Amino acid sequence: xxxxxxxxxxxxxxxxxxxxxxxxxxxxxxxxxxxxxxxxxxxxxxxxxxxxxxxxxxxxxxxxxxxxxxxxxxxxxxxxxxxxxxxxxxxxxxxxxxxxxxxxxxxxxxxxxxxxxxxxxxxxxxxxxxxxxxxxxxxxxxxxxxxxxxxxxxxxxxxxxxxxxxxxxxxxxxxxxxxxxxxxxxxxxxxxxxxxxxxxxxxxxxxxxxxxxxxxxxxxxxxxxxxxxxxxxxxxxxxxxxxxxxxxxxxxxxxxxxxxxxxxxxxxxxxxxxxxxxxxxxxxxxxxxxxxxxxxxxxxxxxxxxxxxxxxxxxxxxxxxxxxxxxxxxxxxxxxxxxxxxxxxxxxxxxxxxxxxxxxxxxxxxxxxxxxxxxx
Numbered sequence: 161x162x163x164x165x166x167x168x169x170x171x172x173x174x175x176x177x178x179x180x181x182x183x184x185x186x187x188x189x190x191x192x193x194x195x196x197x198x199x200x201x202x203x204x205x206x207x208x209x210x211x212x213x214x215x216x217x218x219x220x221x222x223x224x225x226x227x228x229x230x231x232x233x234x235x236x237x238x239x240x241x242x243x244x245x246x247x248x249x250x251x252x253x254x255x256x257x258x259x260x261x262x263x264x265x266x267x268x269x270x271x272x273x274x275x276x277x278x279x280x281x282x283x284x285x286x287x288x289x290x291x292x293x294x295x296x297x298x299x300x301x302x303x304x305x306x307x308x309x310x311x312x313x314x315x316x317x318x319x320x321x322x323x324x325x326x327x328x329x330x331x332x333x334x335x336x337x338x339x340x341x342x343x344x345x346x347x348x349x350x351x352x353x354x355x356x357x358x359x360x361x362x363x364x365x366x367x368x369x370x371x372x373x374x375x376x377x378x379x380x381x382x383x384x385x386x387x388x389x390x391x392x393x394x395x396x397x398x399x400x401x402x403x404x405x406x407x408x409x410x411x412x413x414x415x416x417x418x419x420x421x422x423x424x425x426x427x428x429x430x431x432x433x434x435x436x437x438x439x440x441x442x443x444x445x446x447x448x449x450x451x452x453x454x455x456x457x458x459x460x461x462x463x464x465x466x467x468x469x470x471x472x473x474x475x476x477x478x479x480x481x482x483x484x485x486x487x488x489x490x491x492x493x494x495x496x497x498x499x500x501x502x503x504x505x506x507x508x509x510x511x512x513x514x515x516x517x518x519x520x521x522x523x524x525x526x527x528x529x530x531x532x533x534x535x536x
Contacts, residue, residue, distance in 0.1 A: 174467040174499040179247035184239035186212035187527035204524035210505035214472040221286035231260040285469035293450040301427035315464040326357035369394040375456035383487035391431040468500035
């Protein structure tokens with residue numbers, strides 16, 4: 161089922177960010193702003209704080225930066241920590257407060273401390289489109305696994321808990337393998353936990369593949385207006401029984417002192433006309449494929465939850481030619497038609513004039529945000 165069909169058949173309440181507060185976050189000393197549903201265009205020059213705003217919103221949704229940095233890099237220069245607060249409205253209202261410093265980290269929702277990530281996950285769902293997306297094609301398998309894990313954590317109940325169980329078991333098992341005297345009983349216990357969680361991760365990832373692959377292919381062809389054959393396939397490192405694979409790798413484990421097989425080494429295989437997209441496709445094809453992956457992510461989230469996620473678009477439109485832009489714009493129109501929320505950054509020179517007129521324009525300058533005169 162396509163996104164446009166879905167939004168006409170299933171009308172549910174979309175989730176909106178209605179209030180955002182920042183303190184000592186990146187180049188924002190203080191910010192307090194309200195947003196309505198719909199399209200928000202953030203205009204400003206380079207290094208003024210446009211991307212920082214998207215980063216703060218994405219942080220509220222996923223508790224991580226899409227730039228791949230840690231908390232220390234998001235603290236304003238000379239400040240001791242940052243604060244991000246948000247009011248999120250959907251079927252209910254959530255007041256979220258997040259504070260980070262080297263010595264202290266706090267996350268609360270509606271005044272209650274969040275103790276388990278799975279209890280918070282889904283408070284706000286967002287998909288970001290940014291230049292870093294090219295790493296999905298050109299980067300390491302770890303980046304593509306993170307894409308899989310984020311998508312499944314946002315759509316499959318229990319997946320995040322399973323992933324955390326696997327990660328903890330893997331960490332403990334690797335620590336044990338590094339010891340000079342190996343406790344075989346402890347190793348067997350960690351192996352049992354690793355296998356149980358790992359097989360569930362692989363089952364979930366394998367089940368996702370036939371659902372997401374057609375969405376990626378459709379988006380790719382729609383943007384590029386070409387007939388290149390695209391393949392998106394889940395590529396598990398373990399083909400068969402995980403326990404058997406671990407047993408077979410025992411000698412290598414003892415030599416390298418780490419777990420050498422498992423879903424922590426899975427990948428996504430991306431092929432264009434039967435050849436590796438990373439090694440044989442053009443830069444334009446890579447950009448198109450990265451964009452298609454993110455569009456498919458947004459479409460899948462909408463299909464599962466019946467409402468679109470927030471779309472955070474960081475200066476991507478300026479990099480697209482007219483054909484690719486035309487293929488991307490319908491996603492924005494469908495999101496707005498379904499009552500969603502879109503935030504897009506542009507410079508004054510490259511913002512796309514073919515966007516619809518019903519948008520809120522904001523000026524971003526030196527860590528300050530204000531409405532453009534036309535929307536005041």
